Amino acid sequence: MTRSFDPSLEKAKALDREDDLSGFREEFYIREGNIYLDGNSLGLMSKRAEAALSEAVAAWRDYGIDGWTDGKYPWFTLSEWLGEKTAPLVGAEADEVVVTGSTTVNLHQLTSTFYRPVENRTKILADALTFPSDIYALQSQLQIRGLDPEEHLIRVPSRDGHTLREEDLIAAMTEEVALIVLPSVLYRSGQLLDMKRLTAAAKERGIPIGFDLCHSIGAIPHRLSEWGVDFAFWCNYKYLNSGPGGTGGLYVHRKHFGRSPGLAGWFSSRKDVQFDMDHRLTPAATAGAFQIGTPHILSAAPLIGSLELFAEAGIDRLRKKSLSQTRYLMDLVEHELAGMGFSFGHPTEDERRGGHVCLVHDEAVRISKSLKEYGVVPDFRAPDVIRLAPIALYTSYTEVWEAVRRLKKIMEEKHYEKYEKKRGVVA
Ligand SMILES: Cc1ncc(COP(=O)(O)O)c(C=O)c1O
């Protein structure tokens, strides 16, 4: 915290007045009186996403089967078209990205494609803090190949339970490692890993490396092609606001174009020969080759509208505001909640934080429930984390200020003590 920090409401209002992105808030449906700080779990609906979904439904109504080739967004090429529009967000070329599948399915696809165990090089390198779905996917990939995950899946431990050290990850990149899969931003603590450094280290050792971008896409800029990242995968329903279960995305560096997909299907095909229906697959010479079956058009459609907003706002401006808002939130926490048992789960430097603030507290589960009753939507992640995500497209500084005011009241009045120390079904 700087000495000159001003915790007043007037300051929050002034920050809103100076904010050149504040107009984007009008694009979203925001529940009156509710402070939504959970856009890193499920982003809010924008009017453009809603319109794009309605347009897709109308195309189905109006064109029937011809919707595959006719209408404003022909379905046959929608996945590639959306990939092209997503590419600037991940720092890739247009044909290195495709919108398809889900995070977990895309990880299965990319592991099936890039994991090539040979002789003593059989291990997959991951970490102890990653999202469980990634671990389950990697464990099952090993099992399919008759390898014991206990022996072949390395999970680099955390020294403090919240963060990872790049040097520990690099030290684990041994000659036994055949594949590396890491998160860009850790889902619980919000730590941002140094993807450039990790990729360079993996390349030096000849190990393919991929990243789970669920908690960074739409929140921070990436330079995947330039860094030489081999592959990446993500969901579009968090910062990209594409709706619950919205179609995910993947990136494959162009040096791998021409590789056969580990999990093939007829949508892996080169478009011009797909309807020849030949039993020999001719994979697309782009990231499109890593699709499997018919695209989920209605689940992808909201992204058409969402990506327009990102093109207009620009990811660099969004990151700048996000850093300013998370810094403001951290300053308020330090100033207003000192001595109340809170600490930050992530490093505090800008270049090592993603888009959310991770508050660690022994009473996290009860405080989270209390916050919800007070109209602030956080999420709780067991055992002791409260995640708070101001979203640059729609959260105001005044809301951040008000959320901390309510949190302070909850702590002062010990309002959380009325709740059971037990998480909800979807926490
Ligand atoms: C980092 C991370 N990886 C994977 C997933 C799983 O994504 P999905 O359920 O869309 O496959 C999530 C969120 O659920 C996540 O946050």
Ligand SMILES: Nc1c(O)cccc1C(=O)C[C@H](N)C(=O)O
């Ligand atoms: N995908 C989710 C869902 O279907 C229900 C509740 C939460 C989620 C999430 O996305 C959780 C999220 N991956 C996380 O960062 O914890």
